[in-house]
Amino acid sequence: MNTTVVAQLQRQFQDYIVSLYQQGFLDNQFSELRKLQDEGTPDFVAEVVSLFFDDCSKLINTMSASLERPDNVDFKQVDSGVHQLKGSSSSVGAQRVKNVCISFKECCHVQNREGCLRCLQQVDYEYKMLKTKLQDLFNLEQQILQAGGTIPQVDIN
Amino acid sequence: MARDGGVSCLRMSEMMNVGGIESAPLDLDEVHVLAVDDSLVDRIVIERLLRITSCKVTAVDSGWRALEFLGLDNEKASAEFDRLKVDLIITDYCMPGMTGYELLKKIKESSNFREVPVVIMSSENVLTRIDRCLEEGAQDFLLKPVKLADVKRLRNHLTKDVKLSNGNKRKLPDDSDSVNSSLPPPSPPLTISPESSPPLTISTESSDSSPQLSPVEMFSTSPLSTPIDDDDVLTTSPESSPEDSPIRRQKMRSPGLD
Numbered sequence: 001m002n003t004t005v006v007a008q009l010q011r012q013f014q015d016y017i018v019s020l021y022q023q024g025f026l027d028n029q030f031s032e033l034r035k036l037q038d039e040g041t042p043d044f045v046a047e048v049v050s051l052f053f054d055d056c057s058k059l060i061n062t063m064s065a066s067l068e069r070p071d072n073v074d075f076k077q078v079d080s081g082v083h084q085l086k087g088s089s090s091s092v093g094a095q096r097v098k099n100v101c102i103s104f105k106e107c108c109h110v111q112n113r114e115g116c117l118r119c120l121q122q123v124d125y126e127y128k129m130l131k132t133k134l135q136d137l138f139n140l141e142q143q144i145l146q147a148g149g150t151i152p153q154v155d156i157n
Numbered sequence: 158m159a160r161d162g163g164v165s166c167l168r169m170s171e172m173m174n175v176g177g178i179e180s181a182p183l184d185l186d187e188v189h190v191l192a193v194d195d196s197l198v199d200r201i202v203i204e205r206l207l208r209i210t211s212c213k214v215t216a217v218d219s220g221w222r223a224l225e226f227l228g229l230d231n232e233k234a235s236a237e238f239d240r241l242k243v244d245l246i247i248t249d250y251c252m253p254g255m256t257g258y259e260l261l262k263k264i265k266e267s268s269n270f271r272e273v274p275v276v277i278m279s280s281e282n283v284l285t286r287i288d289r290c291l292e293e294g295a296q297d298f299l300l301k302p303v304k305l306a307d308v309k310r311l312r313n314h315l316t317k318d319v320k321l322s323n324g325n326k327r328k329l330p331d332d333s334d335s336v337n338s339s340l341p342p343p344s345p346p347l348t349i350s351p352e353s354s355p356p357l358t359i360s361t362e363s364s365d366s367s368p369q370l371s372p373v374e375m376f377s378t379s380p381l382s383t384p385i386d387d388d389d390v391l392t393t394s395p396e397s398s399p400e401d402s403p404i405r406r407q408k409m410r411s412p413g414l415d
Binding site for chain 1 (some may be wrong): 196197198201202206209251253276280301302303304305408
């Protein structure tokens with residue numbers, strides 16, 4: 001094992017994950033998920049977030065369909081979709097996505113279709129952005145492991 | 158099996174390669190938790206949280222499936238009793254169809270399961286909601302997102318009470334291959350009848366803290382384990398549960414749950 005390479009990668013990982021927290025992409029719940037990962041389940045976090053992203057995609061499509069015709073918006077259905085999205089984003093620590101959902105819910109309540117469409121677009125953007133960021137993070141993890149190192153524990157407080 | 162449907166524990170095993178977990182040494186204080194949540198992500202997370210705290214978990218996606226699992230969905234169910242004991246039920250509040258509150262009520266109305274502690278989870282911190290649930294007999298109310306500390310707290314609470322109670326094994330009348338654990342407790346007799354196979358509801362005197370918790374029953378996590386014979390059961394105490402107790406869950410598997 002090249003300890004210098006490992007140390008560099010670990011440093012990179014640490015800086016990157018800290019930046020994700022600092023920029024609000026992730027909140028404490030993500031670090032809670034990381035606690036649940038161990039040598040026996042090294043892909044736990046990756047798999048959970050993957051399910052989350054699938055959820056996002058599915059719900060966004062459904063909500064988009066509900067919002068499509070201006071004269072016939074099923075706000076109840078949209079609200080139900082937002083509720084689910086808010087719940088799962090909260091459970092994985094996807095803070096930005098969750099925050100958009102909060103505004104999105106408001107738009108549903110007042111039946112603001114334009115507002116809903118904007119939120120929908122934003123939620124789509126945010127989840128895809130997070131997906132890319134986390135993919136980079138997981139790649140770093142893989143590199144560390146392949147170089148023979150261990151993934152650093154990161155205290156975000 | 159539909160991805161979102163039914164019992165997610167199998168899928169999770171496939172997904173997570175939990176070989177390591179399944180073959181881990183048997184935790185003598187293992188409890189069985191029934192987790193109910195319509196969100197797949199939340200089910201996976203709660204399942205992991207529970208497993209990491211040494212619980213066996215059955216996760217279902219709706220109140221109806223929970224009732225089905227518990228055998229409470231129809232009167233006929235009591236005739237085919239082969240049910241796994243449940244030590245804790247943890248359910249989401251907001252679910253389509255049947256809410257967690259409605260599920261709680263049904264559980265508390267059932268003679269077989271009213272003693273099982275029920276914990277409600279909700280993303281919304283609504284006092285009236287919390288009060289309503291506690292009034293209806295919920296053991297605890299967890300605010301989502303659920304953290305490891307929350308589950309550890311629940312777990313410790315269960316274990317403490319479990320250790321204080323006598324280790325009475327439950328009799329499974331249909332379990333011809335496995336143990337018929339008919340060891341009568343020294344204190345209040347267990348009312349186990351052939352028609353019903355209630356969870357171990359040792360009355361309050363066996364545990365001086367929470368009267369509502371049922372004692373722990375141990376089972377092996379390995380699906381390949383062989384049934385224990387009667388002798389083992391009669392001489393076994395909860396602290397030395399045989400590693401190879403039958404997987405009663407397997408008998409429980411019905412197509413409806415998939």
